[in-house]
C-alpha cells in the first residue's frame with residue numbers, strides 16, 4: 001500500500017514544477033490546430049453567389065433567399081453555423097474554390113442563434129421577358145470570363161461581356177415587348193431564349 005502512495009506523491013511534486021497541460025482559456029485565447037474547421041466566412045471578392053455550396057451542404061445550413069420584388073433584385077446567402085456540422089464540403093466544393101472558408105474560429109457558444117449566421121448579398125439577373133431568376137451578375141460574369149471566346153455563342157453571355165465596355169445595358173428589368181426576334185440581344189432565361197429562337201426560326 002505504501003509504494004503507490006509514494007509514487008503519487010512524487011508525481012504531485014513533479015507536476016508542481018512542470019508546465020501545465022491545460023490551457024488558460026478563457027483567460028487567454030486557445031488557438032485551434034491549422035486544419036480546424038470552425039465558423040464560416042464568405043469572401044466578398046471570390047463568392048459569385050452561384051449557390052453550389054447550398055446544394056452540397058448535407059445539413060441544409062446554407063440558405064438562399066432571392067428577392068425579385070425590390071428595385072435591385074438581390075440574392076442573399078446565409079450560412080447558419082448553429083445548424084452547420086462543420087464538414088467543410090461548402091469550402092471544398094465551392095465553384096471558385098475561394099468563395100467560402102471554414103475559419104479556425106471555434107468559440108461559438110452563444111444564447112442568441114442570430115449571431116451564428118454569416119451572410120453575403122449578390123445582385124441578380126432576372127429574365128428581361130418573364131422576370132424569372134437567371135443567376136447572379138457575378139456568376140454570369142465569371143462564366144463569361146471562363147468561357148473566353150466561346151461566350152459569343154450565347155447572347156446573354158455576350159451582353160454580360162459587353163457590359164464591361166459600357167456598350168450594352170444589362171439592367172435587370174422586365175420588358176413588355178412581345179417575345180420575338182427583337183428580344184434576341186436581351187438577358188433571357190433558358191425558357192424565353194428558346195421561345196425567342198423558335199419564333200425567329202419558325203415564325
Ligand code: SF4
Pocket residue numbers: 046047048049050051052053054077093094095096097098099100
Ligand atoms: S461561389 Fe462558392 S461560396 Fe459563393 S455561392 Fe458559389 S459555391 Fe457558394
Ligand code: SF4
Pocket residue numbers: 040056057058059060061062079083084085086087088089090091102
Ligand atoms: S461546413 Fe458542411 S454543414 Fe457546414 S455549411 Fe459547409 S457544407 Fe454545410
